[in-house]
Amino acid sequence: MSLRERKQRRARERIVEAAYDLFAERGFDAVTVADIAERAEVGRTTFFRYFGDKQEVAFADEQRHADRLGALREAATGSAATLPAAMVLVRTIVCAISGEVVADAGRYAAHDRLVERHPELRDRMHRKHDRLVGELEELLAERGAGTETAALAARLGIACFEAARRTAGGDAGALLPALRRAFDALGTPAPDG
Incomplete structure (x- = not known):
């Protein structure tokens, strides 16, 4: 796996971890894509590179x-x-x-x-x-x-x-x-x- 692929994998996993943490803290309905991106320390564009919406994050695997x-x-x-x-x-x-x-x-x-x-x-x-x-x-x-x-x-x-x-x-x-x-x-x- 190249360095770029490893970075992409880590960014994707940070998004998933951030989403699950936020879902647990606030509930699914109260969490926005912007909240997830901010917690994962990525931009919204990066979020949408990996996921179409927050439902997709819940089914990341x-x-x-x-x-x-x-x-x-x-x-x-x-x-x-x-x-x-x-x-x-x-x-x-x-x-x-x-x-x-x-x-x-x-x-x-x-x-x-x-x-x-x-x-x-x-x-x-x-x-x-x-x-x-x-x-x-x-x-x-x-x-x-x-x-x-x-x-x-x-x-x-x-x-x-x-x-x-x-x-x-x-x-x-x-x-x-x-x-x-x-x-x-x-x-x-x-x-x-």
Whole structure:
């Protein structure tokens, strides 16, 4: 990574950290883009180089998760022609991405609180999940799943995540165990058996 790329990454992370600090201090609705830029010690132009609005800051890790899905998609092997096989693949992917989601427990908890308190952020999260469903359906189709199998497996996988998120209640350490229990309740074995 070049010096310029490292500086850009640091500026972006300062913006995210400043935003989350301000959201915690004042509440999401009371924070402006100007407030975030000032706290991060960047100009508004720099803010808009990285984010379109303050909602995007709340979902700053979205691209990293999309990249992870892309890598998992590239690495996927085996057939997903049957529902049980499709569910094993979905479980693998949803658990891997969820592991990254909770890697920073503090950020996960802050994000979860924001989403729970703000309907517009919940809406964005649901739209993000809809996109993920579509990507999972495409992956499953590539691995041999029919339309019905792909649609059902993708939606069940996201439903497991949403149930686990609700069960975990913002506790990053509780999310993955709750997610595994949700998949187990569906009878979906872990990929290693």
